[in-house]
Amino acid sequence: MxxxxxxxxxxxxxxxxxxxxxxxxxxxxxxxxxxxxxxxxxxxxxxxxxxxxxxxxxxxxxxxxxxxxxxxxxxxxxxxxxxxxKLPETDEGEYYHADLIGLAAVNAANEPLGRVTAIHNFGAGDIIEIAPPQGPTMLLPFTNAVVPTVDLAGGRVVIELPQEVEGDEAPTLT
CATH class of the missing domain: 2.40.30.60 (RimM)
Structure with missing residues (x-):
């Protein structure tokens, strides 16, 4: 920390x-x-x-x-x-952004996905940014469904990646 x-x-x-x-x-x-x-x-x-x-x-x-x-x-x-x-202790399930940055990101099978590089909030909720060893970074919602486990002592976060969407059509917005 x-x-x-x-x-x-x-x-x-x-x-x-x-x-x-x-x-x-x-x-x-x-x-x-x-x-x-x-x-x-x-x-x-x-x-x-x-x-x-x-x-x-x-x-x-x-x-x-x-x-x-x-x-x-x-x-x-x-x-x-x-x-x-000088800052108050966090409650259960609360984290300082600085505590998360740098943690290893793994999937549910404990396979490495990358590292947490940032936490963003553009107004609709927190977003966790994961930098894999190669390729573009992933921006995922910081929710209990996507990030079910934060293990500060173990230096990792578990990420549940959304299932790939079948087909290549973009959704229709109305």
Whole structure:
């Protein structure tokens, strides 16, 4: 398991006094204010959230030491991390994305399928991305039917691949 978890990404500047748009990857978006200093992945920079408020699909945050629009613009795209021990423990059947990335993906017969390279969510639910040793990556829904077993201690996830569809016709959408 990783020692750092990415909890937010800084977006564009908001206003002229150094505020930034902030996208959080936490269950409670406002929790980023309570984790203490947020760090860059390499730990070279730390940012303390001094004020935060909700906006339409993101937060607007003020960071200690960032006082101008120009300072804020230089932070665009920066990912922010916290030490894992500052985050709450997960419940049964809950996982941090970072815990899944890098796990071996196997089928029900324990035959290797590849490695978990990412977890995505485009709005309709989580998607697990599996990179096989050769060929294109697989994007599968992260559901109990497709991923019935997550074995963090064993370093693997079991993937139930959907049965191949017979025929080569595309389904009709109405």
């Amino acid at each position: 990783t020692s750092q978890i990415c909890v937010a990404r800084i977006g564009t500047a908001h206003g002229v006094r150094g505020a930034v748009k902030l996208w959080t990857f936490t269950e409670d978006p406002l929790a980023v204010k309570h984790y203490g200093p947020l760090m860059t992945k390499d730990g070279a920079r730390q940012f303390e959230v001094t004020h935060v408020r909700e906006a339409r699909d993101h937060l607007v945050a003020t960071l200690k030491g960032i006082a101008s629009r120009e300072d804020a613009e230089r932070l665009n795209g920066l990912e922010l991390y916290v030490a894992r021990e």
